[in-house]
Amino acid sequence: MDAPDLPLRSAHCCISFWVIVVASLALVNSLYAVDIGYRDFSYGLSGTSVPSGEKPESKLWWNDGYWWGSLYNDASRTYHIYRLDTASQSWVDTGTVLDNRPSSKADCLWDNVNQKLYVASHVFTTNGVPLPTSPSQWGRLYRLSYNPISHSYTLDSGFPVNVTRGKSETLVVDKDSTGKLWVTYVESQQVMVNRSVNGDQVWGDPFVLPVQKSETVNVTTDDISGLIAFGGSKIGLMWSNQLTSKMYFAVHLDGDADTIWQAEETALPGPNGTENSDDHINLKSLNSDRSGRVFAAIKTSLTSSSAPLVMLLARDLSQQWSSYVFGRVKEHHTRPIVLLDEDHARIFMFATAPESGGAIYYKTTDTNNISFPLGLGSPFIKTSADLRVNNPTSTRQNLNRSTGLVVLATDQDSRIYLHNTIDLSGKPAITSFTPTCAPSGTVVTITGIQFTGATAVSFNGKAATTFTVDSYTQIRATVPTGATTGKISVTTGLGTGVSQNSFAIPATPVVTSFSPTSGPVGTVVTITGNNFTCITSVAFNGTVSTFTVDSGTQIHATVPTGATTGRISVTNGAGTGASAPDFTVTP
Template identity: 50%
Template sequence: MLRPRRLHAPRLAALVGGLLLVGGLVPAPAAAALGDIGYQDRSFTGASGSPSGSKPESKLWWNDGFWWASLFDTVSADFHIFRLDLATQAWQDTGVLLDPRTNSRADVLWDGTHLYVASHVYSTNPATGYPSRLYRFSYNAATDTYSLDTGFPVTVNDYRTETLVVEKDGTGKLWATWTQGGQVWVNRTIGNDLTWGTPFVPAVSGTSVAADDISSVIAFGPGKIGVMWSNQNVSAIYFAVHVDGQPDTTWEASRTAVQGPKTADDHVNLKSLQAGSDGRVFAAVKTSMSSSSAPLNNLLVRDPATGDWASYRFGRVSDSHTRPIVMLDEEHGVIHVFATGPQPPGTSGQSGGTIYEKTSPLDSISFSDGYGTPVINDADSGDMNNVTSTKQNVNSTTGLVVLATNDTTRRYWHAYQSLGGAPAPPVANFSGTPVSGTAPLTVDFTDLSSGSPTGWSWAFGDGGTSTLQNPNHEYVNPGTYSVTLVASNAGGDSAPATKTDYIAVSGPPPPAPVADFSGTPTSGVEQLSVDFTDLSSGSPTAWSWAFGDGGTSTLQNPSHFYAAPGTYTVSLTATNAGGSDPETKTGYVVVSPAASAPTADFSGTPTSGDAPLAVQFSDLSTGVATSWSWAFGDGGTSTLQNPSHTYAAAGTYTVGLTASNSVGGDTETKVDYITVSAPPAPTILTFAPLADAQVKSSSATTNYGSLATLRVREDTASPPTTYRSYLKFTVSGITGTVSAIKLRLFVVTQNSNDGGAVYAVGNGWAEGTITWNTAPVIGPTAIGSAGAVTQNTWVEITLDPGAIAADGTYSFALKNASTTSAYYNSREAATNRPQLVITQTP
């Protein structure tokens, strides 16, 4: 309960029933005026405007058993940190300077370690050249004092603005928001509290706003920052979310919290549930409606599961509330909403009046009609306005303090509630994910209890327990487990919430099967029925067959009917709890067309050319032929499917093929199909030697090039007298393919049992200079040989046709392996000289 000052009957009569007496309140000091409610505090004369504003900002915080505030000190004409003495309900100046600018306003945040004060020059007409500053203070619990940290203040932006709100996300990053130039702006720290980035407009819809629209920022769980702003241009209130750890400029698409004719005004105040990860966000907002029964102030609540917003009426236009703020007491499950309302007999609170409170259960939101309960009232001046408090949620330890200002008397006022009394015990509820699986199974449990529990006792059914709010638990052994949660708060323990057989843990899966199968039969004519048999190992429990023609089955041993001819690939996937395995047999089932006589056809390549002509015949018959009978037109035949036949003589030939099977046969005859031409006559070229000579081993330096004979002999005596001969020809006129080469020599003097062998040698010799010592080297491979020769006859030595391929000069060596000499006429002889005869075909 709030503790009002002492009330007097005449003063109460003046409140015309709009201000309700609240019992059990701390007595007011003797100097209090009759009818005052709350505590009149120090003057703020010298400060600009109403220093307890603006709407989304917080001026108070709770730390170390004390309430603290950013208040104006009239002596030094600047803002200091003040501490509330609950015994006297008086604010005590700590002397710690906040901001020396008299026209500044602040938003304060205590994060448990540091005090952050975001201070800005107040103006409804933003302009540059007025830096907004962030101060950071550390707290000394031994002396109950704050000290400014090194490097502070730092600049957040360079604008004077109507509002500036600061918040810290789950990663420790500070965020700030304000409006300027008809847009919603955001900034954040980079790396540490001293370094701020470049302000930016989030890339979401709805950020182009009216000049007097405002924005606010809130951290909510798990791991998110949200910015809410009014947009009177489109009569809507928007909310955009940034996920902790994502790039700073990456925001989820903005959601419309509320939209409709006159549903938006420049009043936004945010809170979130801080215990656990409920994720609900609460927004006290104002509309611009004018019909007396229409809602003027609402509480918006965000559903963490869907991101949607629900709206609950706080007061109607006829109640004339303004500048609402919302406070959350999670311990008792209570929502407190404070707002300015009329001071009777006045009927409007839009320019000041009395501060009223309404409350609602946290989990079943509904506010009573009317003004509500008065918590701050100056009986002599109905100009109370701009109620403010802390960003923190409150409980029986902190109590609840709200601060307001009277702009006529230029005095601060505050009200205090102890929030005593035990709350009702919570109602336990929970969920787990997953609730089934194989061992070991880790389950994440989530507390869904209502009634703001502060303690939790879990029993997981396998002997395991936990006192965490949202524990995880590993089930090691297979089994079915019942889970129980008892939730507690200051009001006591909940009834146990037990979910019987909630967790089902199975044993580890078996190994995946190895798929295999067979089919019978695997070939036949169309309309073929095949019985398939699963041969998989590893105990499969499910089967998936694909038969290659679009047909499928999930039977273990199916039968399948193949209607059309073709070659079909069959696959089976066998599955059990351990996994799956596929087996594919390519071209496994061959279905032939039903039996019918084939239709004969064929081709041959080539179908024309010179004799002898080899032709490759190909069976092109359709249907299924099993035998073939070919007649090639020259008397030749074959029973091969794809025979080859050589035509030896020139002529035109008719070819026939009879293709047959068990049903019958068919003949295809192609008249004059093959044309064979007579081969062209060969050309014979005869060449006389360009040079020839014999050499003698026993006269190794003597030249015998002028002799009329050539001589070959292999002597075995020592020293030997061995003879060899050399011939050189210049060849011209080679235009075709050399098919034969003959060296013609005329035998003289005597018979010989070895006329010698011919070798190709180099051209580096001359008839008039060649000797045994300078003769070209003879290689190991002969290109022709004469055998025995007879005197006074021509010997024709057949040479390798590859020895001469084109025009040019060619040299040959002649030697034998006999001691009996062979003699031949040389080119110097009068008659029967050597000849090189070359036969070529075109």
């Protein structure tokens, strides 16, 4: 994910636009680099290190023209409801308390028909076990009502209620067409379900998912499950099984007895596939498909460099499963989520790379012609200050022109929330471009969305005379003569999208001074001057050194081995600038 195209506006006005925002600019080494996304607030040290997890769960929802979320408040050691102020791209604490257990995580479900918010919250553990004598550790269901006048949520009387009997790695909730609520989780190495039996407050006893082949629901402690309401009258439940190396899916028909489920289906591997399952599941279904197309972002446990690692599984209207590669082992994606834009028939998938945490990347494809491009994808949340960004999360809802798209993530080292947004109005959206700094005549690859039919590309208002629309998501344009540093724009019949970040046109570097003026190999020299953008090399009398660009006017460079007394030179795409006096290399 990458840069925005329109000025930010309040989400409450319900005017959509593609916005992928860059929070700050940084010059690092030879790059004209940008941070991508918004850096939010610290969630501190009192709670879990990754409050935006876990994989099948959703922390966000859209309601009444706003994006809302369950985010951890370190000062109170509780989860609160926050509202995203899109004008400032900041999360506003509403003060409404959700779970008061710092080690808990949750799945949020907004019921727009009944104007109810459901939050299924559980104390996190990597080994789900029953705790019959410790109800304070059980999974809970919170239900809240929304007041559209005050734009606030209130916990309903009688809630929360207990829905499990222990801790779990994940807990997912959804509601079927009869109004019955369902949850699923893994406990004691078995796939568990529970359901409401009299309104939302009264729940039955949890039970093992009743499928024809009972061995399929006997899993490892590392396996998880998720569920989704689909097709207008069904609940689907997917689970990983690393003992059988498969992903399974079972269907409950609304109105059937709670313990009557259809025969389990093998979602992964396919009939001719060899993929092994891993414990990564995130589910969506198209509301427009009343018979029920279901999509699952999953991860395999394959290890060969070219083998599929992250995939999208799709269940068609004839109950057949297909698989599509999002990323291969060599890309090191993990923790994928899937979102559906129904207005534009687009699928978005987001995933972390590398697996230990780093940045959030995304790819998009046509819902009816699924095919993901090769490689990492476009960066969506990436900053120089947060090096282990991970656990992307969003909403259980499908998206449209009014909602736009928001993804939230966290960094377990810096303990910071981060997010980014996409406007789904249909105008072109520039999410990134590469290179980010280059002279006239350079071909720049522009990435984004809604590029089909582009009629113009400009660099800071200067029209590119040569550009090629490669696809819905990519344009290649040549930087025109006379272009200056500024934003890139793409125009179609639906409007113009503008990058949030500026494309830099380099000027020849000018070296005005340096300090110290002499020193041995290994000395760090501060070089002062101008036009220190897009720097490709720094040399001491022709011997190339290592360097860091601190700003457009300052570079730190280390005197390299083999350097001799002479001028210091700084080079970028526009040319080379050299110091007037020599730097003296001493023994």
